[in-house]
Amino acid sequence: MKTLEKQELPTKDECAGSLRNIIDALYVLNGKWKIALILSLIQSPKRFNEIKKEIEGISPKILAKELKDLELNDFIKRTVNPTIPVTIIYEATDYSRTLKNVIYELSNWGKMHREKIKESMRK
Amino acid sequence: MKTLEKQELPTKDECAGSLRNIIDALYVLNGKWKIALILSLIQSPKRFNEIKKEIEGISPKILAKELKDLELNDFIKRTVNPTIPVTIIYEATDYSRTLKNVIYELSNWGKMHREKIKESMRK
DNA sequence: GTAACTAGTTTCCTTTAGGAAACTGCACTC
């Protein structure tokens, strides 16, 4: 029987709420391209074809869909410049920067995990 | 033009590595049930049918697959007890607890994001 | 006039995730 030590992870009740939060978070981050797009646009604003070149392998259909998705969730802003022909610039919003800690922890953990997996392969 | 302030997010080069890490992390966490299972087993070790009862809506096929997956990634441990008939107990490993920070940040952000979405619906 | 660039859209297809229902084999209980 486990004794209730100082808990580092939430209690059962807190877990239910926590799970809901996590599912909501993963929902907006999931898919093959979202994080890559956010990171790319945090680096610098870009036009459609610039993104397409930078993110290798993404098709225009998927890119268009993902950009719409990200815009809906307020992670990026789409601005139409009245040049001739019009150019459209996508940029990361301040809101996308609220993901900073999440990105940091995911990256940290992912790195550690990959190293662990490699380690265990060697054996 | 943005000046380069003290950067809170990684530079372009760091981003490429970071992205890889994040993709690896999301890869092992993704799917509808993984986090729920980890959270449930962190609460207490459980048998197959106990989990099935606790995690509402999961089918035995999916549960078996997810448990195998989690075991492969060393998040949970499967122990066969030589009772008659044998009982099998699943429990969270210490390694699954390395997800603590990730879970914390995802939960935090998810909560904030949901509240923001609700807010923006009201308008 | 033709090639190229702008920002996408459309169509068709494959892969993957996930689910429902039935089934397995073993042991115990009544």
Place this chain on the structure above:
DNA sequence: GAGTGCAGTTTCCTAAAGGAAACTAGTTAC
């Protein structure tokens, strides 16, 4: 010997994600 619980497996199906290729419509440079 019929039913119940254990820990799954098998089969069949649907929905969603993602991709390849072609296409749109406007403009500009050669």
